[in-house]
Amino acid sequence: MSTNPKLTSIEDLNEMARQIRRDIINMLLISKSGHSGGPLGLADIFTALYFNKMKLDNENPNWDERDYFFLSIGHVAPVWYATLARRGYFSIDELKTLRKVNGRLQGHPAPSKTHGVPGVEIASGSLGQGVSIAAGTALGLKLSKKSNHVYCICGDGELQEGQIWEGIMTAAHHQCDNLTVIVDKNDCQIDNRVQQVLNMDSIPEKFRAFNWEVIEVNGNDMQSILDGIDKAKAAKEGKPTCIVAQTFMGKGVSFMEDKYTWHGVPPNNEQGKIALTELTKTKFGDFVELEL
Amino acid sequence: MSFNLDNPELKETRQGFADALMVLGKENPNIVVLGGDVSGSVKTNIFRDAFPDRFFSVGIAEQDMMGVAAGLAVTGKIPFASTYGEFATGRPFDQIRQSIAYSEMNVKICASHCGISVGPDGATHQSLEDVGIMRILPHMTVVTPCDYNQTYRAVLECAKYDKPFYIRFYRDKTPNYTDMNAPFEFGKADTLIDGSDVTLIANGLLVWEAIIAADKLKKEGISARVVNMHTIKPIDEETIVKCAEETGLIITCEDHQKNCGLYSAVAEVLSLRRPTQMDYIAVEDTFGESGTMEQLMAKYKINNEEIIRKVKKHLKK
Ligand SMILES: Cc1ncc(C[n+]2csc(CCOP(=O)(O)OP(=O)(O)O)c2C)c(N)n1
Ligand SMILES: [Mg+2]
Numbered sequence: 001m002s003t004n005p006k007l008t009s010i011e012d013l014n015e016m017a018r019q020i021r022r023d024i025i026n027m028l029l030i031s032k033s034g035h036s037g038g039p040l041g042l043a044d045i046f047t048a049l050y051f052n053k054m055k056l057d058n059e060n061p062n063w064d065e066r067d068y069f070f071l072s073i074g075h076v077a078p079v080w081y082a083t084l085a086r087r088g089y090f091s092i093d094e095l096k097t098l099r100k101v102n103g104r105l106q107g108h109p110a111p112s113k114t115h116g117v118p119g120v121e122i123a124s125g126s127l128g129q130g131v132s133i134a135a136g137t138a139l140g141l142k143l144s145k146k147s148n149h150v151y152c153i154c155g156d157g158e159l160q161e162g163q164i165w166e167g168i169m170t171a172a173h174h175q176c177d178n179l180t181v182i183v184d185k186n187d188c189q190i191d192n193r194v195q196q197v198l199n200m201d202s203i204p205e206k207f208r209a210f211n212w213e214v215i216e217v218n219g220n221d222m223q224s225i226l227d228g229i230d231k232a233k234a235a236k237e238g239k240p241t242c243i244v245a246q247t248f249m250g251k252g253v254s255f256m257e258d259k260y261t262w263h264g265v266p267p268n269n270e271q272g273k274i275a276l277t278e279l280t281k282t283k284f285g286d287f288v289e290l291e292l
Numbered sequence: 293m294s295f296n297l298d299n300p301e302l303k304e305t306r307q308g309f310a311d312a313l314m315v316l317g318k319e320n321p322n323i324v325v326l327g328g329d330v331s332g333s334v335k336t337n338i339f340r341d342a343f344p345d346r347f348f349s350v351g352i353a354e355q356d357m358m359g360v361a362a363g364l365a366v367t368g369k370i371p372f373a374s375t376y377g378e379f380a381t382g383r384p385f386d387q388i389r390q391s392i393a394y395s396e397m398n399v400k401i402c403a404s405h406c407g408i409s410v411g412p413d414g415a416t417h418q419s420l421e422d423v424g425i426m427r428i429l430p431h432m433t434v435v436t437p438c439d440y441n442q443t444y445r446a447v448l449e450c451a452k453y454d455k456p457f458y459i460r461f462y463r464d465k466t467p468n469y470t471d472m473n474a475p476f477e478f479g480k481a482d483t484l485i486d487g488s489d490v491t492l493i494a495n496g497l498l499v500w501e502a503i504i505a506a507d508k509l510k511k512e513g514i515s516a517r518v519v520n521m522h523t524i525k526p527i528d529e530e531t532i533v534k535c536a537e538e539t540g541l542i543i544t545c546e547d548h549q550k551n552c553g554l555y556s557a558v559a560e561v562l563s564l565r566r567p568t569q570m571d572y573i574a575v576e577d578t579f580g581e582s583g584t585m586e587q588l589m590a591k592y593k594i595n596n597e598e599i600i601r602k603v604k605k606h607l608k609k
Contacts, residue, residue, distance in 0.1 A: 068366065113396050121366050122395040126386050132356040133391055136363020136371075139348055143324070144367065163387070166356030174348065 007051040013222050016086065017047040019282040021252045023082035023095055025275045026288050028266035031098040034107065037249035037262035038155065039079035041186050041220070045245060046083040048225040049151060058088035061118040067148055068137050070121065072130020072164075073155040073184070074108035075264070081105050081117065085287070089119040092287040128161025130154055131181060135167050138176035138240075149233060150179045157189030160198050165210070172211040175238040180229070181212075183242060184219065186249040188260035207242040219245025252279050293471075293484055295503055300467035306404040308443030309461055310335035313372060316451050317343050323451065324364055326350055326357050328375040333463070334404040336374050354379045358387035358399070365397040370451055373399060377406035377419025377460060381426055388456075393429040398454045401426075402447065405463045406436075407547035408580045408588045409497055415579040424552025426458040427525045433478060434525040436460045436546075436554075438499035440468040442522060445476045453478075460496065464585055467500045470520075481528040487517035490603050491535035494545035495521050495554055498573060498594060502545050505599035514607060524557050532561045536568040541606050543571045547594055550574035571602050 007013050020043045028034050049069065050056070057063040071080055078098065085092045090104075094117075097103035108125025110116030116123075122133055134152035141148050158164065171179055183203060191197050200206070204214045213235040217228035225245065232241040249263065250256025253275040256267075267275055273292040316323045317339055327349040331337040340347035348364075350357045354375055361371040373380070380403040381388070392399045406419050426434045433455065437443040443461050450457045474482070484499070485506050494502040499520045506516040517539055519531060536542055542562065546554040555572035562568045575592050589595040 070363075111395050114394060122362060122397065123390050126390045128355075129359050129387055129391050132359025132387075133363040133366070135356075136360035137366045138363070139360065140324075140364040140367030140369045143345065143369070163353075163355040163359065166350070166353035167359060170348075170350050170353070170356055170360055173351075 010222050013047050013051060015282045016051055016284060017043045017222070018252070018279055019284040020047060020079060020082045020086060021279045022276060022282070022286060023086070024078045025267060025272055025279065026286060026290060027078050027082065027095050027098045029269065029272040029290055029292070030096055030288070031100070032266055033099055034078055034266050035075045035264050036266055037188065037256060037259070038073065038076040038184065038186070040253060040256065041247040041249045041251045042076055042079045042153070042184055043251070044220050044222055045153070045182060045184070045225055046079050048222060048229065050083045050087045052226060053229045054151065055148070061089060061112070065148060068121065068134070068150045070130045070134045070152040071109060071124050072152055073127065073158055074124030077107065077109050080109060084117060084119045086284070090117055095287050127155070127158045128163040131164050131167030131171065134179055134181065135171040135174070135176055138171065138179040139174055141178055142176070148178070152179070152181045154181055154183050155189070156183055156185045156187065156194050156200060156203065157197065159183065159200055159203065168207070168210045168212065171240040176240045177235065177238055179240040180232040181240065181242045183244050184247055185244050186247045188249040188258070188263060190260070190263050193260055204244050211239065213239045213241040214244060215241060216244045216246070219247035220251050254278060295469050297504060297507055300469055302465040303440035303468040304463070304465050305437060305440055305443040305461035306335050306463060308440040309402055309404065309447050310338045312444045312447035313339045314342060315448060317346065320370065320451065322368060322370050324348065324369045324371050326361055326371060326373045328352060328354055328357050328379070330375050333376070334374045355384045355387045358384040359391055361399040362391040362395065362397040365399050371399050372402055374402040374404065376417060377403040377422040378417065381419065381422040381458070385425055389429060392456050393431045396431050397456060400450050400457045400459065402459045404461055406460045407462065407497060408575065408592055408594065409462050409464055409547060409585045411585045411588060412582050414582040418580040420549045420575050420580065421552070422460060423524055423548050423554070427552065427557065432456050432458055432525065433523065434458045435478065435523050436496040437522050438496055438520055439466060439470050441470045441472045442476070445472070446522065449476065449478065462497060466497060469500070478523045479526045479528055481522070481531040482520040483517065483531070484520055485516070485518040487515040488539055489515045489607060490541040490543060491517040491519055491539045492543050492545055492599060493519045493521050493532065493535070493554065493558055495524065497547045498545035501596040502599060504596040505603070508596065508600055509603060514603060516603060521554060524554055527557050527561060529561050529565065532558055533565050536562055536566045541569045543573065543599065543602055545573040545599055548574055549577060551577060569606060571606060573599055573602065
């Protein structure tokens, strides 16, 4: 099992994020189905959380002192799987099984309790449910007087789901200051750009109006993400925090960048080849060498 | 077993839920309860006042309620999410499906004001589909206790299992007649009255109607067995097959749509294991309306008179 420990330097974190992007491309080339855009855009945030900021034990995913992580947008599963594998929750070899029958890497994440992978606490795929779950976990931890932090990643299009705002109200009302929601503001969703489908501007102002602390970061800049998470954890007592992370869909692959059409499709071999050339190899090494 | 048919003790099943919650709350610090602005109606206000730290009001937001419950379960708490039947199942179905059933979260969904008996509130509040839409979910245990005592015991018992439950009960006072000390096990039906001509497999409110029907039929020389099928999922297949073998004719009795509820569940077992003449007492694929409980049970043909009519129709006596 290739277990990578916590990374501390920005260089290493950036290199790991690039490796995770390569892994995403390779996984999608093998599965020939799945989402490219969102996962690529989120590679930096996942790297920052799993390789630097979150308290975790990959050998013991249910460690009592772990920080809890929920992915409300299950469709970006490839970035989560690649991150978990790279951090040693399971073998990187298993990344070859994305979306394959009898495998654990379901198209949308399944919890280990069902038939998914370690590190996944609860299923997602049907959008809009993560904030409520994260708020419930934050409440449970407070009740037990525990200091674990809870993270939840949401999409910007996903914020159109009504339940998200129910959860936002619950977290604020119950003063879940142990909760950080990260909004992946890539301005894209399936049908079009978010502004065209159903304008959500301004996300920071909406969260503030619901009595949340708001921190804005560049979600494709490692230092900005790390600083944002530090600020979130130190944020005002009694208030949950939202990190609005400006990202680019498809980040790192020139022809995918900022294009909503890359939301839900995998690259073909030709495109994959170009993507893997642009995302240069890293010292961490690939989990597969494909003939393209 | 004998029943006080003329003058039964009357008690609210939802009070059985509330009283059991208090016992659980005292015994187990992990028990938590969620409120959806109907805590007086579903009687979780009693728990709230006793254990304010362990009661979480989420407002009128049932989808959020199920998600918050799942999140609490992630931390090892045992959440009871409670509201009216329709709002506990229909509104948050997708949340229950993904975050609770598929994810196998230890959440107890306890729904009051179920069935047509909620009466004057009318069709929007009469949950006649809840059992069907919970029963279809893998990993879900579905229970419809028949009286106060059984609701109390089902609620106490469900906390012992690390898995999701749906427990259905009512608003109004109904006869309370089951033995608090008799064995109670999910998935094990109780035969309340033995009989040889027909088996009435009933649950919830209709168990009492079946008991009355059996008593009246007896006076006419018809021997009706009454089985209380409190757990619809997992269903007690052995008891169903045994009844079919011993009495032939099976009539199911429930306060729910005829589709997807008890009738369907029993038919599923018999069609495979022992095809048997069947009939049902249930709501005929229609929505309800306002009225008193008694008026509606008569109009929608879910009472003891209708049971008797159907038994006689089939036995041609
Ligand atoms: C309840 C629900 N409705 C619709 C979908 C289909 N769907 C999957 S992803 C998506 C768009 C989400 O947009 P966003 O959150 O911005 O994610 P991104 O496209 O940026 O990855 C939609 C509509 C779904 N998965 N769940
Ligand atoms: Mg988006």
